[in-house]
Amino acid sequence: MQPRNMSMSGVVDLAAVKAAGEAKAKAEQARAEAARQAGQGGGSGPAAGAVPPSALVIDVDEAAFERDVLQLSAEVPVVLDFWAEWCEPCKQLSPLLERLTVQANGRLVLAKVDVDANQMLMQQFGIQGIPAVFAVVAGQVLPLFQGVAPEQQIRETLAQLIQVAEERFGIIGIEVDPNAEAVATDAAEAEVPAGPYDALLEAAVVALDAGDLGGAVQAYKNVLADDPTNSEAKLGLAQAELLARVQHMNPQAVRAAAAENPRDPAAQIAAADLDLVGGHVEDAFGRLVDTVRVTFGEERDSVRLRLLEMFEVIGADDPRVTAARTALARVLF
Template sequence: MSQIPPSHLRGAVDLSSLVNRAATSGGPAAASGADPDSPAQALVLPSLFFEGTDANFNDFLDLSMTVPVIVDLAASWAEPSQQLSRVLERVIQDYAGQFVLVTVDVDSNPQLAQAFQAQSVPAAAAVIAGRPVQLFAGALPEAQIRDVFEQLLQLAAQNGVTGRVTVEGDGAAPAEADAAAEPQPEPLPPHHAEAYEAIERGDFDEAIAEYKLAIAQDPRDTMAVAGLAQVSLLARLQGRTADEIRSAAAQDPDDAEAQELVADLDISGGHVDDAFDRLLTLFPKLGGPERDSVRARLLDYFEIVGVDDPRVMKARARLASLLY
């Protein structure tokens, strides 16, 4: 049984609406130039890193016949999403051509967001031999991400996808080659940076402490509030299994703590509506501290998913009706 946060490969989503779309420019053109009469085990591409859109994703489906394609489902406004993107770029670089990374802005590419069931960000998926595979949701520690990648290589080998990419020129990724010419992003605030490093180490307690310090310094630091909610969820799930969590909740449907853990599990897997409905259905049955605990958990979820998300707005309205 796998540990939570999930480190196993989960399910598949339907990309059939994308498969037949006419390919357009903007993807890795070298993929279509492979010799059709011989196994495409080596490709020369301009980069290991690409931007995926609703228009150009067919190119990456083709590329996935040779090398696993990692899909970073991202949003520029979400700090945890930016953190995950940086970790994925570093890990992809370390694998030296065994993967390519395609970053998809879910706000600008609704078809891809729907196809990959991107109910929250950050999230990661993959495409192997034209078939999509969901990987994980949330900003996992780097060590767990590398474990997922190792499992993904095994799955790729089982499907005959064993190629490798060589980057044109000196092998440096364009993100590195153009670094001097492009404006560099502002560094993270100190406590955010410390929290990010702690998450990478799997030290969720330290990350929680750093985010709390950031909030103490600036209570209006919304990114710290969202980061604290997310890392607190990861800490609650650390060392537990999905079977253990769901079994305990099934045995006692009125146990608030058990139901909160299942909701945590659902949020971590992107099942946002399920998590909201579970706790909002339980809420009227509770009183005292348990009621306060479930309300606080829901407020954390609103920060994780995004306060402007339509699902959050709906759940917030439902919670308000139960409170007043």
Template sequence: MTQQPFSNAALRGAVDLSGLGKAPAAARPGAGPATSGAGTASDAGLTQATDASFEAVVKGSSTVPTVLVLWTAQVPDSLQHAEALAALSRDYEGRFVVVGVDLGANPGIMQALTPVLQQTFGQIDSLPVVLGLIQGQPMPFYLGVQDIAQLQPLFDQFLQAAATNGVTGRADVGADEEEVADEEAPDELPPLHQSAFEAIERGDLDAARTAYEQALAQDPSDADARLGLGQVELLTRTQGLDPAATREAAAQRPGDVPAQIAAADLDVVGGHVEDAFARMIDTVRVTAGEERNQAREHLLRLFEVVGTQDPRVATARRALTNALF
């Protein structure tokens, strides 16, 4: 199963959906319940979008994390999987909304998403196609029907990325009025996390870093703070980099550790996690001494940015061990 990373950086320049809808500014952390406005819901609780209504989906993803499921009637399992994900959304109490798209009836949506899907998957050889939307930017998840029971880590990371970007609204997942009235208000973010999110929103990465560092000083086991700090550091390192010049320098100087680090950071920002890992592992192979240690340590930092539970991290750890010994 191909999965993409989740970070603030992943929201930058993925694909332009302005032809079908343009996302407004990010919602404030702790935004209240909201719906996607995408269209009508099926008997299974799955909201269906069309080319005409997709603008509402894009806008809604600035308030509620959105999961798109591209299906077709020619593959019945693809629709059934979409409905299963809608049921999973209810288990998550509406922390993300699931929107289905019938590809046969809505070619415009597929046309808008094709560049990022081809960049990630190459040939689309199975359905459904599942991807996330945060603030109007797509994050490809996987192709084909997957075991719902195995998807929780993926959606947990997705929701963490959404929270980091201030997208914390909830969708109406069909609870009756009594249940809604009885629900407790969602837990507030810890003060330092709230400060970090607000700093990210206003573009003050130094303040966000300080807040996360303070959170870790108070609780070294705070995994969310450690992930947030890694993402902020990645954003800081890649600010102002010229992608073309950075990649050209890396191609010309395979043993230059700083050049490879800069290119690997851009790989992660662009969603090419496996490329970033492979680049740094190759750098470990062709260097020695302090340079080799520098490459190894940076790779370990990238593992933290992507998330240590990501299966690509486990694969890369094994490859790193082989490169070192």
């Protein structure tokens, strides 16, 4: 079977499979339970928090599809490998996908679907032949390719998938602990030494408490310059920059401008910042999703990026972020 074009366009709504807007807290609870069961000899899905490399490749069925694919896709892109034991091309492709997934180090999860045991999923995805490979990001399906393709082509497709997840949805994957499968030791009880960035992070907090927003922003940026994935610094920077933006705003003027110019990205972004600072999280998210819907090009991108920054402020685990990511996906595609 010849591989089809590996295009990242053509997102398919998964409503026919299952609604993807479930709260992420529910996903965390379900996977935590799965992890507990796995520790007792059952369960296959990734657990909450850091996972061993082996947990990046899972077998999934219709019963667990919502938990192990839809809900998980709010945290990490999930690649679906539809295969069967009798399929010779599948035996070539599946090991390659497994190896590339592990090499991605938590930026992908591979979910293997045996079509013989999951005929309903095969029908819902409209699969005419196997192997067939899809991806799910923030509850949305991306058809990747069908048949066996060269390794380099698959590498490029997966890299593009990771880029789409990060840039459009702010999904950066899950933490992988390469030592998680080793025999447990008493090291966890030892005193934890200070991290390399503790002093800078503490300086940022002190600056925030003192109202020195510029100093806090710079301190967080100093950490991220050396460690771009530092989650504490990313969260702190997003919060400090938000406070700095609204510090000198005139709320009445900002809201009046937003009401008079519903298609003006700058006006809507400023009003959304005020919404967020005031604790109106869903209003802020909804305002920017609506603005993405009616804007194009660079203007749309500026609104999308601000929305992703707001996700950092609230935190990826918040169910309102999960819902907003799903809404954003719908208007983008």
